[in-house]
Structure formats: C-alpha cells, structure tokens
Amino acid sequence: MGHYPEPRAGAIYTLQFLQRKYGHLHNEALREASALCGLSITQLEELVSFYPLLLRRPVGRRVLRICDSIACHMAGAPALLDEAVRLSGVPLGQPSADGAVTVLPHVCLGLCDLAPAALLDEAAHGPLDAAALAALVAPENTGGQ
Ligand code: FES
Known part of the structure; x- marks a missing residue:
C-alpha cells in the first residue's frame, strides 16, 4: 500500500x-x-x-465476457449472448454445471475494432461468430467436461 x-x-x-x-x-x-x-x-x-472486472458472486474457473455495447451490439452480440446461454446451459452470470465457465455480458471492452468482441479471462477474441464462440466455451478450452 x-x-x-x-x-x-x-x-x-x-x-x-x-x-x-x-x-x-x-x-x-x-x-x-x-x-x-x-x-x-x-x-x-x-x-x-x-468496476465490472471485479466480481462479488462465484464464477466458473474461466470467465468469458462478451461485449454488449454499441459496436458489438450492431455486429451481432445479442445473438452471441443467446448462443452462449445455449452452449453453457445456464443463464448469463452463472457457472456452467461443470463449473468450467461463466459467461457475462460486459460494457465496452475497448476491443471495438474486433466487434463482436469478448475476453476469455484476460485474452481478447474477435470478431466472434457462432463457431468461434463454440470453440471458446468448448471443454478443451475451458477445462470442462
Ligand atoms: S463496443 Fe464492444 S468492444 Fe467496444
């Protein structure tokens, strides 16, 4: 200090x-x-x-933050968030059943040039499509089952 x-x-x-x-x-x-x-x-x-990067609630071992601010919204973020819910099997903000990943909507990540963009822990990804999203939350990438 x-x-x-x-x-x-x-x-x-x-x-x-x-x-x-x-x-x-x-x-x-x-x-x-x-x-x-x-x-x-x-x-x-x-x-x-x-600070949205600080978390008061339990999350999965990995956290995927999908930007839902304007540039990403215009580039398809709402559909990606819906797909992330489908892939993880739980609502946004909850750890997946195996505890591997939590998907969170997030304000602008500062990655607008990669829209629609996301952070998996501290790694930037984008532009995302459904296939890229599926790869990010796949068990081999998140340590899940
Ligand atoms: S609006 Fe999505 S990273 Fe800026």
Whole structure:
C-alpha cells in the first residue's frame, strides 16, 4: 500500500489479487482487503460495484465476457449472448454445471475494432461468430467436461 498515494488506488490491486486467490470477492475477501487497505467494507463495495472486472458472486474457473455495447451490439452480440446461454446451459452470470465457465455480458471492452468482441479471462477474441464462440466455451478450452 506504501506504493500508492492514497488507499483507494492500492485497493484496486488488492481486490484484483484477492479475486485471483479466491475466484471472486466474497465477504471474507472484502474483510481481508479492508484490513490491508484501511478502507471500510462499504468503501470497498463501492469500488467493486463500479468496476465490472471485479466480481462479488462465484464464477466458473474461466470467465468469458462478451461485449454488449454499441459496436458489438450492431455486429451481432445479442445473438452471441443467446448462443452462449445455449452452449453453457445456464443463464448469463452463472457457472456452467461443470463449473468450467461463466459467461457475462460486459460494457465496452475497448476491443471495438474486433466487434463482436469478448475476453476469455484476460485474452481478447474477435470478431466472434457462432463457431468461434463454440470453440471458446468448448471443454478443451475451458477445462470442462
Ligand atoms: S463496443 Fe464492444 S468492444 Fe467496444
């Protein structure tokens, strides 16, 4: 925390570290972050609710974020989100039955030139079509069954 001019700046990295450690930011993770950063749980909740890459709910071992902002929407993102639900067998935001992957809609990923675009964990993909999406969520790519 000594590297940052004020606690909120360091809190983002602390939350990212705890999310990598636990998979998502459960209540105990926020208590740990509070102890490390000196921010209240409420202040940390504010940060988590602002940054869509920070997750309060459990997710699969891999997270596929499909952009649903304007450029991707115009390029077919709604159909891809529907197809992702069909392929994963669960609603958006829920881990697949084997726990391998969670598909989330996401605001602009900054990959508009790849529209429709997605992030599988931290790797950018696009332009996506149904075949490319199926390959991304395939068990051999997500560690599922
Ligand atoms: S609108 Fe989809 S990445 Fe920007």
